[in-house]
Amino acid sequence: MRAQDVADKRFQPTMFRKGYSQDDVDDLLDRVQATFAAAEQGDRPATGARTMTPEDVAASRFRRSRMQPGYDCDEVDDFLDEVVVALRALGR
Numbered sequence: 842m843r844a845q846d847v848a849d850k851r852f853q854p855t856m857f858r859k860g861y862s863q864d865d866v867d868d869l870l871d872r873v874q875a876t877f878a879a880a881e882q883g884d885r886p887a888t889g890a891r892t893m894t895p896e897d898v899a900a901s902r903f904r905r906s907r908m909q910p911g912y913d914c915d916e917v918d919d920f921l922d923e924v925v926v927a928l929r930a931l932g933r
Contacts, residue, residue: 842927844878850920852912860911861903869893869901873924880931895928 847870854860876893898921905911 844874847874852916855911860906861917865903866912895925898925
């Protein structure tokens, strides 16, 4: 998995059923993207950014959205499972 894969990822939006807060998921994905970008460059993330570990991603929790746009929970969870595997492969 590359940083661009994370940047390009799109989830099915939800409106009238429970989903994850788009802001919460987007914030986590920004950090994940920075982690992969740093690994691709052989560096640590930029100052102020924190490297994500597989454990950080697995432990992530999001607010639930109701009656407002959110992201499909199953799609987000499945993608984050892939992220955990990819981070472990990087040795993060």
